[in-house]
Amino acid sequence: MDHTVIVNEYRQMDRIVREQSKYLLDLVKRIKKAGCNVLLIQKSILRDAVTDLSLSFLAKLKIAVVKDVERDEIEFLSTSLGCKPIADIEGFTEDKMGYAELVDEVEVQGVKVVKISGVRNPGRTVSVLCMGSNSLVLEETERSLHDALCVVRCLVKKRYVIRFMSPSRITNTYSLDSGP
Numbered sequence: 001m002d003h004t005v006i007v008n009e010y011r012q013m014d015r016i017v018r019e020q021s022k023y024l025l026d027l028v029k030r031i032k033k034a035g036c037n038v039l040l041i042q043k044s045i046l047r048d049a050v051t052d053l054s055l056s057f058l059a060k061l062k063i064a065v066v067k068d069v070e071r072d073e074i075e076f077l078s079t080s081l082g083c084k085p086i087a088d089i090e091g092f093t094e095d096k097m098g099y100a101e102l103v104d105e106v107e108v109q110g111v112k113v114v115k116i117s118g119v120r121n122p123g124r125t126v127s128v129l130c131m132g133s134n135s136l137v138l139e140e141t142e143r144s145l146h147d148a149l150c151v152v153r154c155l156v157k158k159r160y161v162i163r164f165m166s167p168s169r170i171t172n173t174y175s176l177d178s179g180p
Contacts, residue, residue, distance in 0.1 A: 021053065027089055028057040034092045038103045041067040042074055042085075064103060066114050082121030 007013045031039065039058065041050060050067050058065055069077065074085055083098030101118025109131060128145060132138040 024051070024054045025057055028054065028061055028063070030089055031058075031092060032061045032063060034097070035094050036063060036092070036097060038064045038066070038100075040069050040077060041065060043068040043070055066103075076125060079123035080125040080127070081116065081119055082123060 005016075007016065044050075050065070055065060077083075078085055081098035081100065084096040086092050086096055099120035100116045102116070104115050104117075106113055106115050108129065111131070113129065130138060130141045130145065132141055
């Protein structure tokens with residue numbers, strides 16, 4: 001979307017700024033009225049969707065903001081926190097919000113991480129923080145974690161373990177239900 005606004009007088013500019021401030025303040029008050037004290041905001045194509053003025057209003061009303069959440073993380077966060085994504089201020093109701101006792105930004109080995117704890121209605125999710133010296137190590141860690149999760153998934157679906165031994169010995173199969 002491309003548009004141009006031509007302002008001829010300072011009074012018009014003042015009016016635009018006042019209207020913008022009034023609009024943003026109304027939005028922030030509606031968010032606060034719904035009982036929200038932490039906002040998780042998806043990264044937007046519109047780079048200026050979150051302005052300094054809106055962040056200032058949110059800070060004055062003691063609403064913390066975690067911005068630039070990746071689009072593919074929204075579903076995971078919604079499931080984990082027991083909340084629903086809200087796209088419009090009209091849909092901003094208490095029943096769509098999650099609850100957590102603490103939302104804190106911590107630094108882990110020089111990287112800032114948002115830690116959310118004490119979730120009232122947690123989903124069946126888990127977060128694993130993988131750190132490595134370079135992207136190759138991280139990719140290998142991700143593959144290893146994926147392999148381990150696949151083994152766990154197979155054990156849940158079919159409750160037995162196969163132990164592989166050297167070619168000269170027979171492969172033993174154990175049932176998790178009956179023991180070794």
